[in-house]
Amino acid sequence: MTGFRDIRDALLARIRSGALAPGAVLPSEVELAEEFGVARATVSRAVGELAAEGLVERRRRAGTRVRRAPARRAQIDILQAQAEIERAGGAYSYRLLDPDYPVPADIAARLGPARGLLCLHLSDARPWQAEERWIGLDDMPATPVFDQRPPGPWLVEQVPLTDAVFSFEAAATGHAVAAGLGIRPGTTVFVAERSTWLDGRAITATRLWHLPGYRMELRHSPGGAGPTG
Amino acid sequence: MTGFRDIRDALLARIRSGALAPGAVLPSEVELAEEFGVARATVSRAVGELAAEGLVERRRRAGTRVRRAPARRAQIDILQAQAEIERAGGAYSYRLLDPDYPVPADIAARLGPARGLLCLHLSDARPWQAEERWIGLDDMPATPVFDQRPPGPWLVEQVPLTDAVFSFEAAATGHAVAAGLGIRPGTTVFVAERSTWLDGRAITATRLWHLPGYRMELRHSPGGAGPTG
DNA sequence: AAGTGGTCTAGACCACCTT
DNA sequence: AGGTGGTCTAGACCACTTG
Secondary structure (H helix, E strand, O other): OOOHHHHHHHHHHHHHHOOOOOOOEOOOHHHHHHHHOOOHHHHHHHHHHHHHOOOEEEEOOOEEEEOOOOOEEEEEEEOOHHHHHHHOOOOEEEEEEEOOOOOOHHHHHHHOOEEEEEEEEEEOOEEEEEEEEEEEOOOOOOOOOOOOOOHHHHHHHHOOOOEEEEEEEEEEOOHHHHHHHOOOOOOEEEEEEEEEEEOOEEEEEEEEEEOOOOEEEEEEOOOOOOOOO | OOOHHHHHHHHHHHHHHOOOOOOOEOOOHHHHHHHHOOOHHHHHHHHHHHHHOOOEEEEOOOEEEEOOOOOEEEEEEEOOHHHHHHHOOOOEEEEEEEOOOOOOHHHHHHHOOEEEEEEEEEEOOEEEEEEEEEEEOOOOOOOOOOOOOOHHHHHHHHOOOOEEEEEEEEEEOOHHHHHHHOOOOOOEEEEEEEEEEEOOEEEEEEEEEEOOOOEEEEEEOOOOOOOOO
16 A cells, blocks of 8 residues: 555655756646555645655645755754763763852843752763753742752743754853863853743743763754664 | 644643643544544644654554653754855855865765865855865766865755754864864864765765854744744 | 645544553 | 554645746
């Protein structure tokens, strides 16, 4: 039996091989349905997946075209520190470094009155990631002390689903962060920042400072199958 | 009329409000179809989107549950330098720095015999990004000189769709890259690396070196609507 | 004006997994 | 064993946009 995956993969193969070159128009859904001997809805789902991945572009009346500059669209799963450490085979531990961490101006502008803290995620008792965390005080239930458990999981439970803005950069560590990580202050490292929004209001912001040499990796596979190598 | 988006958004609101707490089981598709007065396929599409975003987990017979640790899954669109510069309002230009750039061992291990080059992407005639590029020589049509046009678009046309592995890190610039960017050698900057694979064979690899202060930003919105703030 | 994709319906069968 | 999600069908109507 022919499923929507078969059709999606067949079209993907045509694109890869060049049979459907960038800019080319695909046969219409009706034509593809006849060719593959399936209902139009099945074709629609197959082509819809290719469109969601940015490989083709669909427009009513104009039809479906292979994109000339395919969006290299990758999905990242942002893991909590504990999950990432344990996936790498390390034993996770946690330490609160500063329960009353200052709130910089740019964060205050976003969050309004906020509480700051600095904590450390360790792998096999070695520092692995320093977390600056700021939590807005509006409309937020009384926050725990976070001296035993990290703030991330608690926040996820309080506000399970939110919008987020991520940014990644190379930035120089301040004194507190460097001391926590055990590196020289001013060392430039990889920083991942996340701001979390609910209904247009910022709720919490976090900056995650990694050790020198850290890499964030992600994979992208059009069509779903993972890279072999 | 009730569409699948309405149902998706209604369920999302229940999850956000806590009416459907983490771990809770959603009503079955049949029940939701009755509640909203739509066909089961419509409910299925709505819940399917939430599942694709990692907000709920579906299992046959067991039903659909709200994930306890929601995957914060974000989609990145990796832009070509020219597109990113022009989107930021700059005038794009290109310069080839070294048509015979050395191939480091780790790249050679992946690509086999390869050609290397170093080039520069400029915004308003100021260096913006240095690109180290290596192209495998197997099964690749004769490569142009790349003295006028960047290699990225040419490769996209040759091999429109490929798997890719991305990585991001903070790394120290070498002499050639630093000279191209006009910064001090050894400066640690944000680096984005991409390896491109086709059918398990590496085709090309690239390392993109940015200026100090560069940030890569991306947004994530469960359900599709963008963050308001 | 006409043809394309976008969506929905009502029904059906199946694979899978929990009970 | 039975209920759940997963998928497909055949048909329909609609929105859009191009020619």
